[in-house]
Amino acid sequence: MVILGYTAPKEYISSIGAIAMRKTHPLIQYGYVPLLFLGFNAVAIALVTNGFSWWWVLPLFLFAITLSFIAEHFLPYNESFNHNKGDADRDILHSITYELSVLNSVFLLPFVAMLRPWDGAWPSDWPLWQQLLMAVLMADLGYMLAHWMSHKIPLLWRFHAPHHSAERLYGFNGLIKHPVQTTVEVLVANTPLILLGLPQDVALLMGFAVGIQLLLQHSNVDFRIGPFTYILTTSRVHRFHHTNEEGKGDVNFGLFFNIWDIIFGTFKYDKNRVWKDGDLGLAGVQDYPKDFFTQMIGPFKGDMGTEVARDSDTDQTVPAE
Numbered sequence: 468m469v470i471l472g473y474t475a476p477k478e479y480i481s482s483i484g485a486i487a488m489r490k491t492h493p494l495i496q497y498g499y500v501p502l503l504f505l506g507f508n509a510v511a512i513a514l515v516t517n518g519f520s521w522w523w524v525l526p527l528f529l530f531a532i533t534l535s536f537i538a539e540h541f542l543p544y545n546e547s548f549n550h551n552k553g554d555a556d557r558d559i560l561h562s563i564t565y566e567l568s569v570l571n572s573v574f575l576l577p578f579v580a581m582l583r584p585w586d587g588a589w590p591s592d593w594p595l596w597q598q599l600l601m602a603v604l605m606a607d608l609g610y611m612l613a614h615w616m617s618h619k620i621p622l623l624w625r626f627h628a629p630h631h632s633a634e635r636l637y638g639f640n641g642l643i644k645h646p647v648q649t650t651v652e653v654l655v656a657n658t659p660l661i662l663l664g665l666p667q668d669v670a671l672l673m674g675f676a677v678g679i680q681l682l683l684q685h686s687n688v689d690f691r692i693g694p695f696t697y698i699l700t701t702s703r704v705h706r707f708h709h710t711n712e713e714g715k716g717d718v719n720f721g722l723f724f725n726i727w728d729i730i731f732g733t734f735k736y737d738k739n740r741v742w743k744d745g746d747l748g749l750a751g752v753q754d755y756p757k758d759f760f761t762q763m764i765g766p767f768k769g770d771m772g773t774e775v776a777r778d779s780d781t782d783q784t785v786p787a788e
């Protein structure tokens with residue numbers, strides 16, 4: 468660095484960098500989850516309350532993804548998970564597909580609601596944040612069960628396998644979802660709410676909250692949330708779900724909270740477990756196709772070698788009936 472003819476010594480520059488990092492790291496470490504989980508959802512609620520067009524949801528979500536990537540850059544859980552392993556382009560295509568399928572579901576909700584032959588019992592007069600909280604708490608069980616079904620029903624597992632084929636966990640992983648799986652999840656989790664009369668605004672906010680949650684669940688940020696690790700379903704617990712150890716990944720199916728996994732006996736967390744390169748991916752599957760189009764079309768044609776691995780999983784703990 469040259470300032471007015473003065474060349475600063477390298478040690479000086481690196482010590483400034485070290486000070487900057489020391490100051491920003493705790494901010495990212497302790498501020499990342501509250502900012503995304505509370506901050507972004509609060510902004511979304513404020514925008515809906517003030518009558519903004521629905522299209523703001525896309526730029527706001529892109530902003531959340533950008534901040535998440537910046538946090539991953541400065542404070543990675545595993546530096547190597549940030550590096551493109553030939554999967555980055557595919558993951559961007561997956562993310563766009565996921566966003567479109569979620570928006571599509573939200574726009575279809577009024578038509579589904581028209582099929583409801585009675586007036587809904589939904590408390591539409593509650594403040595929006597209370598309605599969203601109720602929707603999230605109710606839908607969380609449905610999301611967890613839909614995810615569990617995706618592991619246990621062979622036909623659904625085919626469409627969930629692309630999500631598990633990721634060999635590193637970082638921001639985009641949560642959005643690697645086949646539209647068939649997204650549709651199954653949205654239907655199972657939202658149908659009871661729609662029958663109760665879930666308003667479209669609240670459905671949109673929940674779609675946004677789900678996107679934020681998927682970011683947190685797969686994030687490569689080395690954040691700290693203390694005892695909330697046992698309450699919120701973040702990447703600290705979700706990495707156990709993505710292990711490539713055969714027979715070990717049928718745990719932590721939850722989306723927002725760990726409560727249902729704890730109740731069903733499928734919660735697993737060990738604070739001393741360190742996740743390295745080679746620890747994540749499809750258990751027992753060799754040569755799963757890596758390109759986007761094969762991952763989209765392939766599940767309609769066959770299991771692409773994933774069924775053997777799923778069968779070897781059958782001795783695992785399952786939710787109680």
Ligand SMILES: [Zn+2]
Pocket residue numbers: 614618627631708
């Ligand atoms: Zn899964």
